[in-house]
Amino acid sequence: xxxxxxxxxxxxxxxxxxxxxxxxxxxxxxxxxxxxxxxxxxxxxxxxxxxxxxxxxxxxxxxxxxxxxxxxxxxxxxxxxxxxxxxxxxxxxxxxxxxxxxxxxxxxxxxxxxxxxxxxxxxxxxxxxxxxxxxxxxxxxxxxxxxxxxxxxxxxxxxxxxxxxxxxxxxxxxxxxxxxxxxxxxxxxxxxxxxxxxxxxxxxxxxxxxxxxxxxxxxxxxx
Numbered sequence: 543x544x545x546x547x548x549x550x551x552x553x554x555x556x557x558x559x560x561x562x563x564x565x566x567x568x569x570x571x572x573x574x575x576x577x578x579x580x581x582x583x584x585x586x587x588x589x590x591x592x593x594x595x596x597x598x599x600x601x602x603x604x605x606x607x608x609x610x611x612x613x614x615x616x617x618x619x620x621x622x623x624x625x626x627x628x629x630x631x632x633x634x635x636x637x638x639x640x641x642x643x644x645x646x647x648x649x650x651x652x653x654x655x656x657x658x659x660x661x662x663x664x665x666x667x668x669x670x671x672x673x674x675x676x677x678x679x680x681x682x683x684x685x686x687x688x689x690x691x692x693x694x695x696x697x698x699x700x701x702x703x704x705x706x707x708x709x710x711x712x713x714x715x716x717x718x719x720x721x722x723x724x725x726x727x728x729x730x731x732x733x734x735x736x737x738x739x740x741x742x743x744x745x746x747x748x749x750x751x752x753x754x755x756x757x758x759x760x761x762x763x764x765x
Contacts, residue, residue: 572610574600618676625664632657643702648748655744
């Protein structure tokens with residue numbers, strides 16, 4: 543590695559260390575490592591990040607890193623799971639306050655986009671590393687956690703189908719029709735190919751998704 547490259551990675555680690563020290567002195571060792579890992583992985587990629595850089599950025603020992611995560615790969619898995627849990631907690635908190643199916647789906651879209659806008663680095667990591675080879679080691683656990691997260695949503699969608707409010711499709715397909723457009727817009731937003739303000743995008747996507755999955759009122763009356 544050239545002196546310029548070493549200086550660049552060193553500067554990144556120093557900057558991250560300063561940010562952690564100034565804003566999060568009360569964070570635990572594990573949390574400091576996760577914050578440092580997210581910043582370094584976002585700045586230069588997982589493969590280019592060394593244990594030494596993580597040590598310097600987090601301000602903790604290599605021994606502490608291995609104690610908490612076992613390896614760099616273990617840290618990648620822990621970071622992914624931690625960020626995913628933060629996202630799911632935000633979604634769950636928003637949905638539990640909604641009673642109607644339209645309000646539920648609107649809240650899902652709005653909260654998903656809102657969380658992504660408030661946590662752009664976390665959302666980028668989750669989206670870009672979903673299929674990272676390291677996560678294959680935790681694939682079973684991640685799928686189990688996803689099933690636990692989705693199950694309550696599916697339980698709330700099913701009665702709306704039975705009541706004739708939503709089209710008679712399998713609930714998991716209806717949920718895919720909700721998630722797909724939102725994730726597509728977020729990818730476009732990250733790439734700079736959409737200039738829509740997030741709030742406007744959320745409202746328009748909510749309307750389009752509802753039109754795609756809801757049974758029109760006229761057809762409901764005919765039943």
